[in-house]
Amino acid sequence: MGWPLAQVVDSLDRANVLFDFNPGKQSEQQMWLGSEDFDYGAPEFDNSVLGVVEGARTISLAFRARGRYAESGISRLSEILTRTVPGYLMWQTRKDSEPLWFRLHRQTSANPLDFSTVWADDADQSTWRWKVDLVADAFALGARVDLPPMVLGLDGRPENGHPVEITDPIIGDAPAPLNLDFDCGDVHDYATRLMSWSVDPFATVDPWAGLPPFPDISLTGAESARIGSLPQTPPPGQFRVVAYILRTSSSGKGWWTASLDDGYGHQIISTAPTLVTPAATSGAWVDLGPVSLPAGMDYTDLPPDALGEMSWTVGVTSSSPSVAWSVLAFCLIPVATATSRAGTTALVSTWSTWWPSGRTLMRVDSERSRVGLIGGDGSTDDGKWVMVPPPIVDGSFPRVHPGARNLLMWLSHTNFGGTRDFPTASGTVDAWYYPRHLHIGAR
Amino acid sequence: MRAPVGVSVQDVAGDWHRLPDVGGVQFSTVAPGGCSEATIPLSTQVLLPELQQGCRVRLTDGTTGQKLWTGRLSSPVRQVRGALASGEPSFEGQAGYLGDRTIRYTPLVTRQDAWWLGSTMKPIVGGAQAQSGQLPTNDHVTALMLTLPNGWLRAGDCSLASFHGFYDGDGFASHSSSSIRALIATHQEGAKSANKSKFQVFLWHGSTGGTVSWSSSAKSPAARVTHLFDSTVFDDVTIGYQYNGALVDTSADKTVLDGDEIWSGWWNLQVFRHLRDITGNPIPGWNPIGRGGLLPHEIVTDLVGSMWLDIAINPDRSVIDTTSSAIITSYDFADRASMADILADLNSLVPTHFWWVGPCEDDGSMALLWQPWSQGRTLLMPPGAVTYDEAASDGDLANQLTFAYTDSGGETAYETLFADRWTYPDIARLSWDAYAQVEAPPLDLTSLSSYAAAAQVAQAALAEYATSPKSATATVSVPVVAKGSGAMLQPWALTAGCMAHIPETGETLRVTKVDVDVDTATATLTLGTPRRTTQEIVSTMSRHRKKAN
Numbered sequence: 001m002g003w004p005l006a007q008v009v010d011s012l013d014r015a016n017v018l019f020d021f022n023p024g025k026q027s028e029q030q031m032w033l034g035s036e037d038f039d040y041g042a043p044e045f046d047n048s049v050l051g052v053v054e055g056a057r058t059i060s061l062a063f064r065a066r067g068r069y070a071e072s073g074i075s076r077l078s079e080i081l082t083r084t085v086p087g088y089l090m091w092q093t094r095k096d097s098e099p100l101w102f103r104l105h106r107q108t109s110a111n112p113l114d115f116s117t118v119w120a121d122d123a124d125q126s127t128w129r130w131k132v133d134l135v136a137d138a139f140a141l142g143a144r145v146d147l148p149p150m151v152l153g154l155d156g157r158p159e160n161g162h163p164v165e166i167t168d169p170i171i172g173d174a175p176a177p178l179n180l181d182f183d184c185g186d187v188h189d190y191a192t193r194l195m196s197w198s199v200d201p202f203a204t205v206d207p208w209a210g211l212p213p214f215p216d217i218s219l220t221g222a223e224s225a226r227i228g229s230l231p232q233t234p235p236p237g238q239f240r241v242v243a244y245i246l247r248t249s250s251s252g253k254g255w256w257t258a259s260l261d262d263g264y265g266h267q268i269i270s271t272a273p274t275l276v277t278p279a280a281t282s283g284a285w286v287d288l289g290p291v292s293l294p295a296g297m298d299y300t301d302l303p304p305d306a307l308g309e310m311s312w313t314v315g316v317t318s319s320s321p322s323v324a325w326s327v328l329a330f331c332l333i334p335v336a337t338a339t340s341r342a343g344t345t346a347l348v349s350t351w352s353t354w355w356p357s358g359r360t361l362m363r364v365d366s367e368r369s370r371v372g373l374i375g376g377d378g379s380t381d382d383g384k385w386v387m388v389p390p391p392i393v394d395g396s397f398p399r400v401h402p403g404a405r406n407l408l409m410w411l412s413h414t415n416f417g418g419t420r421d422f423p424t425a426s427g428t429v430d431a432w433y434y435p436r437h438l439h440i441g442a443r
Numbered sequence: 444m445r446a447p448v449g450v451s452v453q454d455v456a457g458d459w460h461r462l463p464d465v466g467g468v469q470f471s472t473v474a475p476g477g478c479s480e481a482t483i484p485l486s487t488q489v490l491l492p493e494l495q496q497g498c499r500v501r502l503t504d505g506t507t508g509q510k511l512w513t514g515r516l517s518s519p520v521r522q523v524r525g526a527l528a529s530g531e532p533s534f535e536g537q538a539g540y541l542g543d544r545t546i547r548y549t550p551l552v553t554r555q556d557a558w559w560l561g562s563t564m565k566p567i568v569g570g571a572q573a574q575s576g577q578l579p580t581n582d583h584v585t586a587l588m589l590t591l592p593n594g595w596l597r598a599g600d601c602s603l604a605s606f607h608g609f610y611d612g613d614g615f616a617s618h619s620s621s622s623i624r625a626l627i628a629t630h631q632e633g634a635k636s637a638n639k640s641k642f643q644v645f646l647w648h649g650s651t652g653g654t655v656s657w658s659s660s661a662k663s664p665a666a667r668v669t670h671l672f673d674s675t676v677f678d679d680v681t682i683g684y685q686y687n688g689a690l691v692d693t694s695a696d697k698t699v700l701d702g703d704e705i706w707s708g709w710w711n712l713q714v715f716r717h718l719r720d721i722t723g724n725p726i727p728g729w730n731p732i733g734r735g736g737l738l739p740h741e742i743v744t745d746l747v748g749s750m751w752l753d754i755a756i757n758p759d760r761s762v763i764d765t766t767s768s769a770i771i772t773s774y775d776f777a778d779r780a781s782m783a784d785i786l787a788d789l790n791s792l793v794p795t796h797f798w799w800v801g802p803c804e805d806d807g808s809m810a811l812l813w814q815p816w817s818q819g820r821t822l823l824m825p826p827g828a829v830t831y832d833e834a835a836s837d838g839d840l841a842n843q844l845t846f847a848y849t850d851s852g853g854e855t856a857y858e859t860l861f862a863d864r865w866t867y868p869d870i871a872r873l874s875w876d877a878y879a880q881v882e883a884p885p886l887d888l889t890s891l892s893s894y895a896a897a898a899q900v901a902q903a904a905l906a907e908y909a910t911s912p913k914s915a916t917a918t919v920s921v922p923v924v925a926k927g928s929g930a931m932l933q934p935w936a937l938t939a940g941c942m943a944h945i946p947e948t949g950e951t952l953r954v955t956k957v958d959v960d961v962d963t964a965t966a967t968l969t970l971g972t973p974r975r976t977t978q979e980i981v982s983t984m985s986r987h988r989k990k991a992n
Contacts, residue, residue, distance in 0.1 A: 047444050047445070048444065048445040048446075048447065049444060049445065049446055049447045049505075049506065049933075049964060050447045050505060050506070083524075084489075084490045084524050084525050084526045085490050106526075193508060238922070238930070238931050240507055253759060253760075269928060269929055269930075270927070270928050271928060271930065272820055272925070272927075272928060272930075275760060275762065275810075277757075277759045277760050287507070287508075287509065289930070290507075290928075290930040290931070290932065291928065291929075291930050292924075292929055292930050292931040294929075335506050335507060336506070343447055343505070343506045344506050344507075345447070345505055345506065346504075346505065346506060346507050346508035347508065348503075348508035350805045369461045369462070369463055370461070371461075389457070389458050390458050390459060390460070391459065392451065392459040392501075392805055393449075393451055393459060393461040394449065394451065394501070394503035394508045394509075394510060395449060395503050395504065395505050395506075395507065395508035395509075396447050396449055396505025396506070397461075
């Protein structure tokens with residue numbers, strides 16, 4: 001093994017080395033990195049609403065090979081780089097520095113190697129110099145960082161820890177996908193909504209994203225009810241209103257709206273009517289649509305029933321037939337606020353109706369854009385993937401931003417699939433990420 | 444700035460996969476319609492699950508998880524080692540699902556040739572004649588004519604014509620029963636000589652010969668007659684005359700047939716199928732006789748009730764507005780037509796509303812909406828975003844239109860329709876003279892099945908001539924304020940089927956198409972509807988109103 005370390009590996013964890021550019025001093029050195037013409041490239045920037053930099057960078061490596069080794073080595077490298085998923089270039093500058101991984105892109109040309117740079121310096125012992133351009137993701141990945149375990153209630157209520165903040169500082173130069181293992185215990189859900197958002201370091205993250213417990217609101221037919229004020233004033237910006245709605249009639253549907261009233265019967269802000277059609281007598285988090293809150297409003301700590309005070313109202317504008325409902329919770333979910341570092345991500349996972357019994361672990365693998373299930377079938381967490389069809393995944397995977405306060409919220413049971421009451425359980429969450437690095441400097 | 448739009452696909456095994464974010468995604472919604480086409484470059488760089496034509500695809504908003512567009516892979520794909528081998532796949536939106544299934548949709552049949560003369564149920568006997576012929580009193584009318592010669596009185600029962608079944612039962616095991624609910628016709632009787640006649644008209648309803656006595660008063664001059672059927676089973680009916688029930692009203696004149704030849708004519712026949720509710724059951728107590736036609740929402744509801752099982756419409760989520768009171772006097776798609784064809788045709792008749800297929804649910808079902816434009820949400824366009832298309836000049840306006848049709852006598856007849864300036868305010872600009880008449884080019888609609896069918900097409904064409912259309916394009920790359928709620932809607936979350944308020948002109952136009960470009964987070968809105976050409980109207984609407992061959 002020679003330094004710097006430059007290897008093509010097939011994965012981040014438990015990697016197999018597919019190709020070694022710098023195998024190091026052996027009895028007869030066959031291949032080694034040249035110090036010249038090395039360029040780890042600059043990323044192409046492509047801003048996104050979610051604050052993610054897309055694009056690619058091109059890494060140039062020059063290496064030398066003894067003539068006998070050159071042919072087999074070069075053809076092997078060529079084969080690897082034209083694979084659909086070529087793997088990662090692992091780079092470690094010195095023995096005491098941290099390794100980095102560049103996620104490689106597939107080479108589109110048949111032979112990515114530049115033959116114009118091939119030369120022989122010695123007629124007897126020919127040494128060939130090769131230069132290869134490797135196209136990779138814009139940012140290099142650092143070694144896996146595990147965050148301390150968190151406990152997250154399943155109901156979105158502030159007193160159950162929502163939103164939960166990731167207190168460890170985030171390493172890196174760019175937002176990184178956040179991977180999560182939810183230990184759901186024996187609580188199974190057909191659908192979950194996982195939100196992540198990042199705010200400026202000094203922004204308030206008081207629990208305005210939920211409401212204190214309020215008495216269950218029951219509505220019949222076209223009715224609405226005041227549900228009171230928020231514990232804190234949200235920052236100005238765009239939010240989505242979600243409410244946990246339970247239909248207590250056996251059938252029927254209704255058009256729901258949520259509004260901010262001035263206390264004199266005027267709706268200052270209201271959502272467009274949303275059709276709510278539960279399949280059964282069951283509850284679910286329902287997305288009632290977007291609201292935009294202007295700056296300069298304060299509507300906190302108001303008695304919920306005092307006239308002349310601003311308060312939130314939720315209700316049914318029309319229902320058919322006359323349907324009885326209960327509202328068990330109400331939240332404002334940020335989408336883009338004045339203190340947002342980047343747009344909120346929302347990940348909605350909807351499972352098929354079958355779910356294994358016993359303790360299950362739901363894994364959100366943001367690095368690979370996958371959601372899966374571990375355990376189940378009466379077993380404890382044995383690490384085996386059970387045969388559960390993957391869920392339908394809508395939205396974006398969660399991210400953590402360096403230099404920001406990173407928040408998470410998990411709403412369980414976000415579609416009407418079964419006959420469940422309001423979810424009150426909580427689960428532990430193991431979270432980890434691979435930091436995104438711009439430079440390969442000594443780490 | 445890239446919009447946070449995620450792509451998920453369903454593989455051949457039915458499992459969903461969220462694809463890594465790919466560039467170059469574009470998608471569109473149209474109103475009427477819903478999700479239309481999309482461009483999703485499935486790069487050869489990306490390892491894909493196993494796909495095939497028809498696999499479902501959905502685009503979702505990464506900030507909210509909302510579904511923005513759903514559809515399916517509409518071209519064949521070839522994969523090598525997990526990646527797309529070559530070529531750009533094409534995608535079809537949710538609205539395209541309505542084109543999958545075709546039926547013969549005939550809820551209100553007005554074609555005279557849908558009646559079979561001289562049914563075998565009550566054979567013609569004794570020299571009586573059942574034929575399609577001119578009415579003795581008016582040679583412009585061709586009626587189903589029963590002619591009874593002298594002395595026929597003692598020959599027996601006799602049928603004039605039968606209507607056998609509605610077409611749309613075929614292929615629908617779940618909703619195969621389609622019964623006749625009502626019959627409306629114009630009826631006249633007479634005799635060659637001055638003798639008064641009074642027939643006993645009978646309807647034989649159903650294959651078991653259940654009979655319904657109809658009014659038997661003398662019908663001269665011509666009169667509209669109606670009958671509402673109670674049975675929800677029978678889909679055939681025979682008009683005839685019954686010997687035992689006293690072919691001639693003996694109390695009035697016992698000898699009327701002695702030495703005379705009498706006739707009975709039927710035309711303008713409307714046969715109503717018993718319409719269904721949204722889940723496919725006949726609507727209890729439904730009675731179209733007072734209106735003499737169908738209401739638009741009745742047709743939409745009946746369509747959903749007829750087809751929801753076959754094309755995965757969810758009746759629970761479907762919302763059908765009932766406010767339009769337009770009366771549709773003929774609705775008869777004797778050729779096979781898809782739900783999309785039928786709804787497009789209905790929209791030509793009822794331009795105040797539009798149909799919409801929302802993004803599909805997780806179980807694959809979709810909601811069908813029939814909504815008035817006026818109830819849609821209004822977007823406030825950012826200043827400078829809107830560019831008007833070149834306006835159609837007022838020189839194209841007209842307030843009257845003459846069309847040729849085939850009358851019930853098989854002859855070519857002409858009628859002129861007039862547009863009034865209260866219904867169509869644009870034509871007030873035609874002239875200072877309120878009575879000025881500006882003619883549109885005449886229409887030849889003689890190939891259509893009936894006067895009612897031709898008149899519907901002509902009226903839609905006149906409406907087009909009598910309005911000065913406005914259309915515009917808006918390019919939006921910042922959040923747009925929704926009037927009323929004040930919510931800021933992101934460009935990629937905008938859909939057609941709402942209204943757009945243009946600050947520069949104060950006008951509010953319909954948003955008929957929205958194209959979203961994900962790479963630039965920009966929406967291009969098509970506002971208003973460009974004027975359709977007469978050819979477009981006639982080809983859309985007359986396709987299924989043609990005479991049967």
